[in-house]
Amino acid sequence: MTLGATYSVLCSTAHKVDAATGEHGDLLDVIRESLGLVDFRDVADEARSFLSMPQQTPRPVELNTRAPRAVVSSAEAARRLVAMSRPICRTLVETYLRARGIMAFHETGSLSFHPRCYYRPDEDGPTETWPAMIAAVTDLNGKHTGAHRTWLDPNGFNETCLGRAPIDTPRRAMGELLGHAVRFGVGCDVMTAGEGIETMLSQRTVVPAMPAIAALSAGHLSAILFPDTLRRLYIARDNDPAGNGAMATLMERASSAGIEAIVLTPQLGDFNEDLRLLGPDALRATLRVQIAPQDVARFMVLSA
Incomplete structure (x- = not known):
């Protein structure tokens, strides 16, 4: 040898x-x-x-050295941010959502309000503080994996910024997002999934009983993880190329998993635009003809 x-x-x-x-x-x-x-x-x-080990050389003894500062992961930082925020009732978050036509505030425990959330335009820029809507991102077991921040304009809603703060990037996410989502309602055999928080809350304004998740982007929508109990998935698509790509990928994944996938298409750019510009009755009519009849009776309040 x-x-x-x-x-x-x-x-x-x-x-x-x-x-x-x-x-x-x-x-x-x-x-x-x-x-x-x-x-x-x-x-x-x-x-x-x-x-291939490094040579061992003596190190000088350092007196009065401090222990290195612990590195906080983005997921842990997200959990801390969620923990230090407060419920949205009677806050700027509720005002913001109502200004966008949203009236679905049931099962919104994933949302909270931070009155002075840090914002930095870039790595070298000064730190600013703005009020913000904080959304907890969770996995299928309810564990917090990330957070989404929507900085808000304290002066209220306008058509230019739609109530968001007048800054370069009023929406940012942090933590572990892939496969996870912001969740509204308790998952069952049927649910709907889309990109934005406002999009999904707009849908729940007229289909209040259907569980919904917001994946926060087209790329993350295409990668959501499916609950074991899921049998039918509604995909609330945005009317843009990214939304089309996410829809196609998610439909293929759902089909491979034995899950029926049904696409819900807004009349305008997204379902919040439909709600704000066309009104809740028009949005309700749009969704009623796209949702399976048995789910209309199960999840949609017909008398609303």
Whole structure:
């Protein structure tokens, strides 16, 4: 057996640290005998060279050093942000949603309000504070994995910003988002999925009993994870190229999982535009003809 082969056999049973410190003597003995080395330092250096370990050099003792600051993950930072926010009732968040025509405030525990949420235009820019709608992103088991921030204009709604703060990027997400979503209602065998929070709350304004999730973007919509109980999925698409792509991908994934997928299409750009500009009656009529008859009776309040 060659020296390299012998090394490989021994490495399969020895930890790198053990080999370098002499606690696993077999490897060091092979090196000593094969290379004719006498000094232990030479033997250890050869072992480290083979194992690609860095040379150990003495470090100067540092007095009064502080422990390194713990790195907070984006998911943990998101959980902290959600925890320090408060319910939306009688806050600027409720005012904002009502200004966008939304009246569905049941089962909105995933939403909260932060009066002074940090915003930084870029890495080098100064930190600003704006009021914000905070949305908790959760997995299928209800674990918080991320958060979505919508910074709001304290001066109220206008058609230019639609109630969002007049800043470059009034919406940002943080944490682990892929596969997860902002959830409204308790999941069952039927649910609807779309991109934006306002889009899904607009739909729930006229289909109040159907569970819904907001994936926050077209890319994340196409990658949502399906509950084991899901049998029929409504896809609330946005009328744009990204929405078309997400719809096609999600329909293919649902079909492969044995889930019936039905596309819901707004008359305008998205369902919040339908709600704001056409009104709730028009939105209700649009959805009623696209939803399966048994789900109309089950989830839509016909007398509304």
